[in-house]
Amino acid sequence: MVFSMTGYGQSTQEIGGYKISMEMKSVNHRYSEIVVRMPREWTCYEDRLRRMVQQRIVRGRVDVFINKERAGESTSSVEINMQVVDAYMQAAEQLRQKYGMSGHVDVNELLRLPDVMTVREVTTWSDEQLQACLEDGLSEALEGLCRMRAIEGSHLEQDTKERLARLEAIHTELVEWAPVVVTDYRAKLKQRLEQLADQHLTFDDAKYGMEVAIFAERSNVDEELTRLKSHLQQFNQLLSSNEPIGRKLDFLIQEMNRETNTIGSKANHLELVNRVVEMKAELEKIREQVANME
Numbered sequence: 001m002v003f004s005m006t007g008y009g010q011s012t013q014e015i016g017g018y019k020i021s022m023e024m025k026s027v028n029h030r031y032s033e034i035v036v037r038m039p040r041e042w043t044c045y046e047d048r049l050r051r052m053v054q055q056r057i058v059r060g061r062v063d064v065f066i067n068k069e070r071a072g073e074s075t076s077s078v079e080i081n082m083q084v085v086d087a088y089m090q091a092a093e094q095l096r097q098k099y100g101m102s103g104h105v106d107v108n109e110l111l112r113l114p115d116v117m118t119v120r121e122v123t124t125w126s127d128e129q130l131q132a133c134l135e136d137g138l139s140e141a142l143e144g145l146c147r148m149r150a151i152e153g154s155h156l157e158q159d160t161k162e163r164l165a166r167l168e169a170i171h172t173e174l175v176e177w178a179p180v181v182v183t184d185y186r187a188k189l190k191q192r193l194e195q196l197a198d199q200h201l202t203f204d205d206a207k208y209g210m211e212v213a214i215f216a217e218r219s220n221v222d223e224e225l226t227r228l229k230s231h232l233q234q235f236n237q238l239l240s241s242n243e244p245i246g247r248k249l250d251f252l253i254q255e256m257n258r259e260t261n262t263i264g265s266k267a268n269h270l271e272l273v274n275r276v277v278e279m280k281a282e283l284e285k286i287r288e289q290v291a292n293m294e
Contacts, residue, residue, distance in 0.1 A: 001150065001154075001241060001242060002153040002154065002156055002157035002160075002245065002293055002294075003146075003149045003150055003153040003244070003293070003294040004148075004149045004150075004152035004153040004155075004156055004292050004293065005026055005027060005028040005029065005059060005060035005148065005149065005246070005293065005294050006027055006028065006060075006148075006149065006152055006292060006294065007024075007025070007026045007144075007145040007147075007148035008023075008024065008025045008026075008144070008145060008148055009023075009024045009025075009140075009143065009144030009145030009146075009147075009148065010022060010023045010024070010139040010141050010144060011135075011136075011137045011138075011140035011144070011205065012137070013133050013136060013137040014036075014048065014071055015125050015129065015130065015133045016124040016125045017070060017071055017124070017173075018068050018069065018071055019068065019069050019070075019072060019140065020066065020067070020068050020071075020072040020133060020134070020137055020143045021066065021067050022065065022066050022067075022102055022137045022138060022140075023065040023141065023147075024053075024061075024062060024063070024064050024138075024141045024142060024144075024145045025062070025066075026057065026060045026061060026062045026149065027060065027061050027144060028060055028061075028291055028292050029059065029060050029061035032054070032057065032059050032060065033060075033061040033062070034050050034053050034054065034057070034061075034062045034064070034249055035061070035062070035063050035064065036050055036064045036066070037063070037064065037065050037066065037075040037237060038064075038066035039067075039068055041175070042066070042130070042134070043273050045130075045134055048065065048131070048135070049134060049135070049138050050141070052135065052142065053138070053142060053261075056142055056146055057142075057145075057146075058244040058294055059246055059247070060243075061246055061293045062145075064138070064141075065144055066137075068091055073221060078117060078118070079117070079118045080116065080125065081115055081116060081117075081118065081119075082115055084113075084115045084116050085110065085116055088105070088110060088113055088116070089105065092105050108276075109286060118162070126260055128272075143214055149180050151294070152292075153206070153293065153294070156222075156250060156292060156293055157239060158290050160239065160286055160289050160290070161236075161239060163282050163285055163286050163289075164232065164235060164236065164239075164286065166282055167232060167256075167279060167282055167283070167286075168232055170278055170279045170282070171228055171232060171276050171279075173176035173275055174221070174225060174263065174272065174275055174276075174279075175225055176227065176291060177269065177271045177272050177275070178221055178222070178272070180269065180270060180271070181219050181267065181269040182215065182219065216266075217268065218264050219267070219268055220266070220289060221262070221263045221266050224259045224263050224266075225259075225263070227255075227259050228256060228259045228260070229265075231252050231255050231256045231259070232256070234252060235249065235252050235256075238249070238252075244294045245293060245294075246291075246293040247293050248291060249290045249293060250287070250290055251289070253283055253286060253287045253290060256283055260276055260279050260280055260283065261280075264276040264277075264278055264280075289290075
Protein backbone atom coordinates (compact mmCIF):
# COMPACT_ATOMS: atom_id res chain seq x y z
CA MET A 1 0.00 0.00 0.00
CA VAL A 2 1.29 3.43 -0.94
CA PHE A 3 1.28 6.19 1.68
CA SER A 4 1.56 9.88 0.96
CA MET A 5 3.81 12.05 3.11
CA THR A 6 1.08 14.70 3.34
CA GLY A 7 -1.51 14.45 6.11
CA TYR A 8 -3.24 16.09 9.05
CA GLY A 9 -4.68 14.87 12.35
CA GLN A 10 -6.02 16.38 15.55
CA SER A 11 -7.43 15.42 18.95
CA THR A 12 -8.71 16.93 22.20
CA GLN A 13 -8.32 15.53 25.71
CA GLU A 14 -9.36 16.86 29.13
CA ILE A 15 -7.58 16.43 32.44
CA GLY A 16 -7.87 18.27 35.75
CA GLY A 17 -9.89 21.20 34.41
CA TYR A 18 -7.66 21.67 31.37
CA LYS A 19 -8.29 20.97 27.71
CA ILE A 20 -5.28 19.57 25.84
CA SER A 21 -5.47 19.97 22.07
CA MET A 22 -3.10 18.29 19.63
CA GLU A 23 -2.52 18.98 15.95
CA MET A 24 -0.25 17.01 13.65
CA LYS A 25 0.67 17.79 10.08
CA SER A 26 3.16 16.10 7.78
CA VAL A 27 4.75 17.13 4.50
CA ASN A 28 7.22 15.52 2.13
CA HIS A 29 10.85 15.41 3.21
CA ARG A 30 13.89 13.51 2.01
CA TYR A 31 14.37 11.89 5.41
CA SER A 32 12.43 11.57 8.67
CA GLU A 33 12.09 14.70 10.79
CA ILE A 34 9.77 15.04 13.79
CA VAL A 35 9.31 18.38 15.53
CA VAL A 36 7.29 18.55 18.78
CA ARG A 37 6.11 21.87 20.20
CA MET A 38 4.54 21.67 23.65
CA PRO A 39 4.39 23.55 26.99
CA ARG A 40 7.82 23.84 28.48
CA GLU A 41 6.94 21.99 31.67
CA TRP A 42 5.95 18.92 29.66
CA THR A 43 9.17 18.51 27.68
CA CYS A 44 10.07 15.46 29.77
CA TYR A 45 7.46 13.54 27.76
CA GLU A 46 8.79 14.62 24.37
CA ASP A 47 11.01 11.60 23.72
CA ARG A 48 8.17 9.16 24.41
CA LEU A 49 5.81 11.02 22.09
CA ARG A 50 8.47 11.25 19.39
CA ARG A 51 9.02 7.47 19.50
CA MET A 52 5.28 6.91 19.10
CA VAL A 53 5.33 8.95 15.90
CA GLN A 54 8.43 7.15 14.60
CA GLN A 55 6.68 3.79 14.96
CA ARG A 56 4.08 4.87 12.40
CA ILE A 57 5.84 7.44 10.22
CA VAL A 58 9.03 6.35 8.44
CA ARG A 59 9.63 9.30 6.11
CA GLY A 60 8.54 12.92 5.95
CA ARG A 61 8.53 15.98 8.20
CA VAL A 62 5.97 15.77 11.00
CA ASP A 63 5.07 18.79 13.15
CA VAL A 64 3.27 18.09 16.43
CA PHE A 65 1.60 21.00 18.24
CA ILE A 66 0.37 20.46 21.83
CA ASN A 67 -1.49 23.24 23.64
CA LYS A 68 -3.35 23.46 26.93
CA GLU A 69 -6.07 25.83 28.07
CA ARG A 70 -8.32 26.02 31.11
CA ALA A 71 -11.65 24.32 30.70
CA GLY A 72 -13.01 25.57 34.03
CA GLU A 73 -12.08 27.72 37.01
CA SER A 74 -8.37 28.15 37.59
CA THR A 75 -6.69 26.84 40.70
CA SER A 76 -3.48 28.69 41.48
CA SER A 77 -1.28 29.28 44.48
CA VAL A 78 0.93 32.24 45.30
CA GLU A 79 4.29 31.63 46.93
CA ILE A 80 6.53 34.27 48.49
CA ASN A 81 10.25 33.61 48.46
CA MET A 82 11.15 34.87 51.94
CA GLN A 83 14.88 34.44 51.35
CA VAL A 84 14.71 36.84 48.43
CA VAL A 85 12.59 39.27 50.50
CA ASP A 86 15.14 39.18 53.33
CA ALA A 87 17.93 39.89 50.83
CA TYR A 88 16.07 42.93 49.46
CA MET A 89 15.38 44.24 53.00
CA GLN A 90 19.02 43.84 54.02
CA ALA A 91 20.13 45.66 50.88
CA ALA A 92 17.74 48.55 51.67
CA GLU A 93 19.03 48.77 55.25
CA GLN A 94 22.62 48.88 54.02
CA LEU A 95 21.77 51.77 51.72
CA ARG A 96 20.17 53.72 54.57
CA GLN A 97 23.16 53.19 56.85
CA LYS A 98 25.84 53.91 54.29
CA TYR A 99 24.30 56.89 52.51
CA GLY A 100 21.92 58.22 55.17
CA MET A 101 18.92 57.59 52.97
CA SER A 102 15.42 57.78 54.43
CA GLY A 103 12.17 56.08 53.55
CA HIS A 104 10.78 52.60 53.81
CA VAL A 105 10.16 49.69 51.49
CA ASP A 106 6.58 49.62 50.24
CA VAL A 107 4.88 46.22 50.12
CA ASN A 108 3.46 46.82 46.62
CA GLU A 109 6.91 47.78 45.31
CA LEU A 110 8.45 44.79 47.05
CA LEU A 111 6.00 42.38 45.40
CA ARG A 112 6.91 43.74 41.97
CA LEU A 113 10.61 42.99 42.45
CA PRO A 114 12.02 39.99 40.54
CA ASP A 115 11.71 36.53 42.13
CA VAL A 116 9.76 37.75 45.16
CA MET A 117 6.41 36.28 44.20
CA THR A 118 5.71 33.11 42.18
CA VAL A 119 2.28 32.10 40.93
CA ARG A 120 1.93 28.35 40.47
CA GLU A 121 -0.90 26.42 38.93
CA VAL A 122 -2.23 23.74 41.22
CA THR A 123 -2.51 20.46 39.29
CA THR A 124 -4.75 17.60 40.32
CA TRP A 125 -3.17 14.89 38.22
CA SER A 126 -0.19 12.62 38.64
CA ASP A 127 2.70 12.32 36.20
CA GLU A 128 1.39 8.93 35.08
CA GLN A 129 -2.09 10.34 34.40
CA LEU A 130 -0.69 13.22 32.38
CA GLN A 131 1.54 10.90 30.34
CA ALA A 132 -1.41 8.61 29.60
CA CYS A 133 -3.50 11.62 28.56
CA LEU A 134 -0.79 12.88 26.21
CA GLU A 135 -0.27 9.44 24.70
CA ASP A 136 -4.01 8.94 24.14
CA GLY A 137 -4.29 12.33 22.46
CA LEU A 138 -1.26 11.69 20.28
CA SER A 139 -2.56 8.25 19.26
CA GLU A 140 -5.88 9.74 18.16
CA ALA A 141 -4.24 12.56 16.18
CA LEU A 142 -1.70 10.15 14.69
CA GLU A 143 -4.48 7.80 13.57
CA GLY A 144 -6.19 10.66 11.74
CA LEU A 145 -2.90 11.70 10.16
CA CYS A 146 -2.14 8.18 8.92
CA ARG A 147 -5.67 7.78 7.60
CA MET A 148 -5.31 10.91 5.48
CA ARG A 149 -1.86 9.79 4.29
CA ALA A 150 -3.38 6.46 3.21
CA ILE A 151 -6.22 8.12 1.29
CA GLU A 152 -3.83 10.50 -0.46
CA GLY A 153 -1.45 7.62 -1.11
CA SER A 154 -4.16 5.62 -2.89
CA HIS A 155 -4.70 8.53 -5.30
CA LEU A 156 -0.97 8.76 -5.95
CA GLU A 157 -0.79 5.02 -6.55
CA GLN A 158 -3.68 5.05 -9.03
CA ASP A 159 -2.27 7.95 -11.02
CA THR A 160 1.23 6.42 -11.02
CA LYS A 161 -0.04 3.04 -12.23
CA GLU A 162 -1.86 4.69 -15.12
CA ARG A 163 1.26 6.54 -16.17
CA LEU A 164 3.36 3.41 -15.70
CA ALA A 165 1.02 1.56 -18.07
CA ARG A 166 1.67 4.27 -20.64
CA LEU A 167 5.44 3.84 -20.15
CA GLU A 168 5.10 0.11 -20.76
CA ALA A 169 3.12 0.81 -23.94
CA ILE A 170 5.82 3.21 -25.14
CA HIS A 171 8.47 0.60 -24.33
CA THR A 172 6.63 -1.92 -26.49
CA GLU A 173 6.57 0.60 -29.35
CA LEU A 174 10.30 1.24 -28.94
CA VAL A 175 10.99 -2.49 -29.16
CA GLU A 176 8.96 -2.66 -32.37
CA TRP A 177 10.60 0.37 -33.95
CA ALA A 178 14.23 -0.37 -32.97
CA PRO A 179 14.92 -2.84 -35.86
CA VAL A 180 13.28 -0.46 -38.35
CA VAL A 181 16.03 2.10 -37.69
CA VAL A 182 18.68 -0.02 -39.41
CA THR A 183 16.34 -1.13 -42.18
CA ASP A 184 15.43 2.46 -43.06
CA TYR A 185 19.04 3.57 -42.86
CA ARG A 186 20.15 0.73 -45.18
CA ALA A 187 17.53 1.65 -47.78
CA LYS A 188 18.26 5.40 -47.65
CA LEU A 189 22.04 4.89 -47.79
CA LYS A 190 21.77 2.58 -50.79
CA GLN A 191 19.52 5.04 -52.57
CA ARG A 192 21.95 7.90 -52.02
CA LEU A 193 24.95 5.85 -53.13
CA GLU A 194 23.17 4.75 -56.29
CA GLN A 195 22.26 8.34 -57.07
CA LEU A 196 25.90 9.38 -56.67
CA ALA A 197 27.30 6.46 -58.66
CA ASP A 198 28.85 7.37 -62.04
CA GLN A 199 31.94 6.46 -64.00
CA HIS A 200 34.17 8.01 -61.32
CA LEU A 201 32.27 6.65 -58.30
CA THR A 202 31.00 3.09 -58.43
CA PHE A 203 28.84 1.30 -55.88
CA ASP A 204 30.96 -0.85 -53.55
CA ASP A 205 28.80 -3.51 -51.96
CA ALA A 206 31.45 -4.43 -49.35
CA LYS A 207 31.92 -0.86 -48.11
CA TYR A 208 28.17 -0.41 -48.14
CA GLY A 209 27.71 -3.48 -45.96
CA MET A 210 30.44 -2.32 -43.56
CA GLU A 211 28.84 1.12 -43.20
CA VAL A 212 25.47 -0.44 -42.43
CA ALA A 213 27.05 -2.77 -39.87
CA ILE A 214 28.80 0.11 -38.13
CA PHE A 215 25.57 2.09 -37.98
CA ALA A 216 23.67 -0.94 -36.67
CA GLU A 217 26.18 -1.40 -33.85
CA ARG A 218 26.21 2.29 -32.98
CA SER A 219 22.41 2.60 -32.90
CA ASN A 220 21.66 -0.68 -31.13
CA VAL A 221 19.50 -0.10 -28.05
CA ASP A 222 18.67 -3.70 -27.11
CA GLU A 223 20.53 -3.52 -23.79
CA GLU A 224 18.88 -0.25 -22.83
CA LEU A 225 15.44 -1.60 -23.67
CA THR A 226 16.09 -4.74 -21.62
CA ARG A 227 17.18 -2.75 -18.57
CA LEU A 228 14.27 -0.38 -19.01
CA LYS A 229 11.82 -3.30 -19.01
CA SER A 230 13.42 -4.64 -15.82
CA HIS A 231 13.06 -1.24 -14.12
CA LEU A 232 9.39 -1.05 -15.10
CA GLN A 233 8.76 -4.50 -13.63
CA GLN A 234 10.52 -3.56 -10.38
CA PHE A 235 8.49 -0.36 -10.22
CA ASN A 236 5.24 -2.31 -10.47
CA GLN A 237 6.35 -4.75 -7.78
CA LEU A 238 7.26 -1.96 -5.37
CA LEU A 239 3.85 -0.34 -5.78
CA SER A 240 2.33 -3.56 -4.44
CA SER A 241 4.69 -3.92 -1.47
CA ASN A 242 3.87 -3.08 2.16
CA GLU A 243 6.96 -1.03 2.96
CA PRO A 244 8.07 2.57 2.42
CA ILE A 245 8.97 2.80 -1.26
CA GLY A 246 9.53 6.48 -2.00
CA ARG A 247 13.34 6.40 -2.08
CA LYS A 248 13.49 3.16 -4.09
CA LEU A 249 11.04 4.50 -6.66
CA ASP A 250 13.00 7.72 -6.93
CA PHE A 251 16.16 5.71 -7.66
CA LEU A 252 14.36 3.64 -10.32
CA ILE A 253 13.11 6.80 -12.01
CA GLN A 254 16.67 8.09 -12.20
CA GLU A 255 17.76 4.81 -13.79
CA MET A 256 14.88 4.85 -16.27
CA ASN A 257 15.73 8.42 -17.20
CA ARG A 258 19.33 7.36 -17.79
CA GLU A 259 18.30 4.51 -20.12
CA THR A 260 15.82 6.75 -21.93
CA ASN A 261 18.46 9.41 -22.49
CA THR A 262 20.84 6.80 -23.90
CA ILE A 263 18.18 5.53 -26.29
CA GLY A 264 17.51 9.10 -27.37
CA SER A 265 21.19 9.77 -28.03
CA LYS A 266 21.51 6.59 -30.13
CA ALA A 267 18.22 6.95 -31.95
CA ASN A 268 18.54 8.29 -35.46
CA HIS A 269 14.90 7.89 -36.33
CA LEU A 270 11.95 10.26 -35.97
CA GLU A 271 9.57 7.64 -34.55
CA LEU A 272 12.03 6.62 -31.86
CA VAL A 273 12.82 10.22 -30.94
CA ASN A 274 9.12 11.07 -30.59
CA ARG A 275 8.57 8.16 -28.21
CA VAL A 276 11.65 9.01 -26.18
CA VAL A 277 10.33 12.55 -25.71
CA GLU A 278 6.95 11.20 -24.59
CA MET A 279 8.59 8.75 -22.20
CA LYS A 280 10.68 11.49 -20.58
CA ALA A 281 7.55 13.60 -20.10
CA GLU A 282 5.73 10.73 -18.38
CA LEU A 283 8.76 9.97 -16.19
CA GLU A 284 8.85 13.58 -15.00
CA LYS A 285 5.17 13.42 -14.05
CA ILE A 286 5.75 10.17 -12.16
CA ARG A 287 8.76 11.69 -10.41
CA GLU A 288 6.57 14.50 -9.10
CA GLN A 289 4.13 11.95 -7.67
CA VAL A 290 6.86 9.80 -6.15
CA ALA A 291 8.28 12.88 -4.40
CA ASN A 292 5.17 12.75 -2.16
CA MET A 293 5.31 9.01 -1.41
CA GLU A 294 6.62 7.73 1.90
